[in-house]
Amino acid sequence: MSLLEIKNLQASVADRQILRGVDLVVNPGEVHAIMGPNGSGKSTLAHVLSGKSGYEVTGGTVTLDGIDLLALEPDERAARGLFLAFQYPMEIPGVATMTFLRTAMNAQRKKRGEPELSTPEFMKRVREEAKKLSIDPEMLKRPVNVGFSGGEKKRNEVLQMALLAPKLAVLDETDSGLDIDALKIAAEGVNRLRSPERGMIVITHYQRLLDHIIPDIVHVFSRGRIVRTGGKELALELEERGYADYEQEAAA
Amino acid sequence: MPAVQETVEQVRSIDVDQYKYGFETDIETEKAPKGLSEDTVRFISAKKEEPAWMLEWRLEAFRRWLTMDEPTWARVDYPKIDYQNAYYYAAPKAFVAPKSLDEVDPEILKTYEKLGIPLREREILAGVVRPEGSSRVAVDAVFDSVSVATTFKEELKKAGVIFMPISEAIREHPELVQKYLGSVVPVSDNFFATLNSAVFSDGSFVYIPPGVRCPMELSTYFRINERNTGQFERTLIIADKGSYVSYLEGCTAPRRDENQLHAAVVELIAHDDAEIKYSTVQNWYPGDAEGKGGIFNFVTKRGDCRGARSKISWTQVETGSAITWKYPSCILRGDGSRGEFYSIAISNGRQQVDSGTKMIHLGKNTTSRIISKGIAAGRSDNTYRGLVSAHRKATGARNFTNCDSLLIGPHCGAHTVPYIEAKNSSALFEHEATTSKISEDMLFYCRQRGLSQEEAVALVVNGFVKDVLQHLPMEFAVEAQKLISISLEGSVG
Ligand SMILES: Nc1ncnc2c1ncn2[C@@H]1O[C@H](COP(=O)(O)OP(=O)(O)OP(=O)(O)O)[C@@H](O)[C@H]1O
Ligand SMILES: [Mg+2]
Numbered sequence: 001m002s003l004l005e006i007k008n009l010q011a012s013v014a015d016r017q018i019l020r021g022v023d024l025v026v027n028p029g030e031v032h033a034i035m036g037p038n039g040s041g042k043s044t045l046a047h048v049l050s051g052k053s054g055y056e057v058t059g060g061t062v063t064l065d066g067i068d069l070l071a072l073e074p075d076e077r078a079a080r081g082l083f084l085a086f087q088y089p090m091e092i093p094g095v096a097t098m099t100f101l102r103t104a105m106n107a108q109r110k111k112r113g114e115p116e117l118s119t120p121e122f123m124k125r126v127r128e129e130a131k132k133l134s135i136d137p138e139m140l141k142r143p144v145n146v147g148f149s150g151g152e153k154k155r156n157e158v159l160q161m162a163l164l165a166p167k168l169a170v171l172d173e174t175d176s177g178l179d180i181d182a183l184k185i186a187a188e189g190v191n192r193l194r195s196p197e198r199g200m201i202v203i204t205h206y207q208r209l210l211d212h213i214i215p216d217i218v219h220v221f222s223r224g225r226i227v228r229t230g231g232k233e234l235a236l237e238l239e240e241r242g243y244a245d246y247e248q249e250a251a252a
Numbered sequence: 253m254p255a256v257q258e259t260v261e262q263v264r265s266i267d268v269d270q271y272k273y274g275f276e277t278d279i280e281t282e283k284a285p286k287g288l289s290e291d292t293v294r295f296i297s298a299k300k301e302e303p304a305w306m307l308e309w310r311l312e313a314f315r316r317w318l319t320m321d322e323p324t325w326a327r328v329d330y331p332k333i334d335y336q337n338a339y340y341y342a343a344p345k346a347f348v349a350p351k352s353l354d355e356v357d358p359e360i361l362k363t364y365e366k367l368g369i370p371l372r373e374r375e376i377l378a379g380v381v382r383p384e385g386s387s388r389v390a391v392d393a394v395f396d397s398v399s400v401a402t403t404f405k406e407e408l409k410k411a412g413v414i415f416m417p418i419s420e421a422i423r424e425h426p427e428l429v430q431k432y433l434g435s436v437v438p439v440s441d442n443f444f445a446t447l448n449s450a451v452f453s454d455g456s457f458v459y460i461p462p463g464v465r466c467p468m469e470l471s472t473y474f475r476i477n478e479r480n481t482g483q484f485e486r487t488l489i490i491a492d493k494g495s496y497v498s499y500l501e502g503c504t505a506p507r508r509d510e511n512q513l514h515a516a517v518v519e520l521i522a523h524d525d526a527e528i529k530y531s532t533v534q535n536w537y538p539g540d541a542e543g544k545g546g547i548f549n550f551v552t553k554r555g556d557c558r559g560a561r562s563k564i565s566w567t568q569v570e571t572g573s574a575i576t577w578k579y580p581s582c583i584l585r586g587d588g589s590r591g592e593f594y595s596i597a598i599s600n601g602r603q604q605v606d607s608g609t610k611m612i613h614l615g616k617n618t619t620s621r622i623i624s625k626g627i628a629a630g631r632s633d634n635t636y637r638g639l640v641s642a643h644r645k646a647t648g649a650r651n652f653t654n655c656d657s658l659l660i661g662p663h664c665g666a667h668t669v670p671y672i673e674a675k676n677s678s679a680l681f682e683h684e685a686t687t688s689k690i691s692e693d694m695l696f697y698c699r700q701r702g703l704s705q706e707e708a709v710a711l712v713v714n715g716f717v718k719d720v721l722q723h724l725p726m727e728f729a730v731e732a733q734k735l736i737s738i739s740l741e742g743s744v745g
Pocket of ligand 2: 042043044087172
């Protein structure tokens with residue numbers, strides 16, 4: 001069975017149609033890249049998949065592991081293994097990152113009927129993962145994303161993904177704001193998570209990320225739908241020629 | 253935004269159903285005749301077997317009160333109170349001051365048990381259910397108008413600490429009571445304080461002798477049980493030179509359709525180098541969703557840093573009451589003295605909160621710090637009102653004030669009313685204030701990580717109040733945290 005199946009998904013925000021019939025199938029083990037111009041609806045797709053309020057689904061279906069994803073609350077989707085690395089991670093004043101990570105992990109475990117992690121177990125895992133991502137443990141004592149640099153926020157997203165070990169991860173421009181070294185470290189973090197059971201959707205504007213996270217399939221997204229699908233060489237082609245051809249195609 | 257709407261609906265639907273302390277204890281009581289007159293005052297004084305000076309003091313207060321008007325400056329709105337249509341004294345029937353807990357009416361003990369208050373010394377001593385590292389707590393329990401049990405009396409006595417119902421202190425330590433009662437909140441201070449001075453029935457009395465660090469937390473739990481009865485307790489705490497005491501206060505009341513008046517007076521006196529830490533978790537019945545019933549909490553709390561380098565610190569978590577009118581204050585009289593006010597005030601449903609503090613700098617090099625966190629949800633109104641003043645002679649006075657408000661949903665209000673008066677040029681006052689809304693994006697971020705709506709709200713709110721929560725003694729911090737989630741729980745289905 002496919003991991004994620006999106007059929008003719010349509011959604012609007014503030015009475016404006018943004019998604020105009022998205023079709024996408026992600027099988028276990030696959031990494032899909034989505035590229036496309038600003039404002040074409042990539043983040044909207046990520047938000048609709050994860051259940052953000054304010055979006056109205058006007059048609060189509062989405063299943064994760066065969067289950068109707070759109071019928072679930074956002075936290076239930078998360079507990080079933082959907083993770084979104086945000087394009088703009090939120091700041092939560094007064095809540096230590098460590099507390100946030102622990103609350104999130106235990107909330108998901110509870111929903112799945114698993115026992116909570118003990119403090120030593122949790123600390124050990126966080127320290128290990130933080131180290132792999134070159135995140136200073138001191139940073140984890142600070143409130144979630146408050147005063148973090150753009151790159152630190154993105155690395156924090158990858159850390160959360162590593163700890164929550166989702167079945168399907170959607171990374172929305174996780175590369176933007178990262179310097180060259182950080183980009184490598186974050187990409188390695190993502191690659192470590194690649195496995196035969198997991199699927200990933202990597203939204204990006206730049207080929208350079210795809211040098212590190214080599215996708216199985218590349219999609220071009222334009223005006224609310226996927227207008228072309230190909231192998232990893234499609235990304236190179238886009239880098240050279242831009243989206244002009246597709247914009248016309250999508251408008252047609 | 254559907255999720256915001258949902259949150260708001262949930263918040264709206266909560267309060268009463270969430271109020272877990274709304275039960276009533278069925279017990280026979282003896283009451284003063286209904287209404288308020290000199291006879292009522294005499295009745296109370298006689299019940300308490302008070303000396304003549306005490307009765308005189310009360311009568312003077314009562315006569316003053318007759319000439320005073322109810323204050324109207326607070327941002328609260330409530331129907332006129334009929335002071336003649338209430339009882340001013342209620343005591344469990346055939347009440348004889350108990351010598352030990354075994355003599356306390358089991359119904360009352362059960363009530364306190366239900367409230368989760370550790371009255372039984374042996375349980376405390378046995379060390380069951382005690383979180384690691386927590387200290388023991390001595391408890392004075394006030395049920396309607398009388399104190400029903402005080403624990404750890406003997407052990408405290410050994411340390412020289414006096415901790416007893418104020419009614420007992422009036423008889424046993426008249427010299428102390430006479431010296432200090434009304435010395436911080438004068439008889440004619442304000443309408444409600446004056447009323448309290450006339451009819452107060454019980455409360456706690458604490459005296460810490462010079463150089464003594466009180467060996468345990470002292471605590472009073474107030475419970476209003478009777479119908480149509482006001483509660484007027486009086487607390488007097490004196491920390492003599494170089495002493496230290498931490499005092500906790502908790503309060504609950506049954507659910508009732510009518511409003512009940514609670515007008516307490518608390519006076520604190522700290523001599524040279526002494527420190528008093530006073531913490532409150534106020535959870536009086538807040539009324540139902542439509543604003544019916546609930547406690548009117550009109551309270552005067554004031555601390556006098558009388559001695560040099562003395563320190564008084566107020567920490568409060570206010571979640572209950574239909575109306576809260578309360579400004580725990582510090583008079584910084586001694587040179588180098590320090591006042592602190594840490595407050596979390598949560599309003600939900602139709603609750604109205606007008607609360608804050610006054611820091612009156614009189615001595616040289618006095619410092620004060622105010623951290624106030626107001627959280628408004630439902631259709632509630634939440635006002636911070638604070639005064640910081642420096643007298644002409646208070647050179648080098650310093651204050652730091654931080655007032656943050658958090659709004660949940662579109663129908664509540666938060667207001668900040670700071671008054672600042674500096675009568676000398678060396679005073680340095682800093683004021684910060686912010687108002688924020690719980691943002692839908694923040695909640696969604698949490699929910700995407702697996703938190704339910706209520707867990708997300710609790711997490712964000714706990715982050716918001718953290719700076720204050722950490723000032724509570726550990727036992728109370730846990731309780732307060734739970735209370736905060738419960739108060740906003742409807743927000744949370
Ligand atoms: N709340 C909203 N109200 C109105 N329009 C919105 C709202 N949210 C998104 N949009 C619009 O939807 C369109 C798609 O936005 P989206 O963020 O999905 O684009 P994107 O493909 O992720 O772009 P980028 O590459 O710049 O991140 C944009 O035109 C945006 O302005
Ligand atoms: Mg985007």
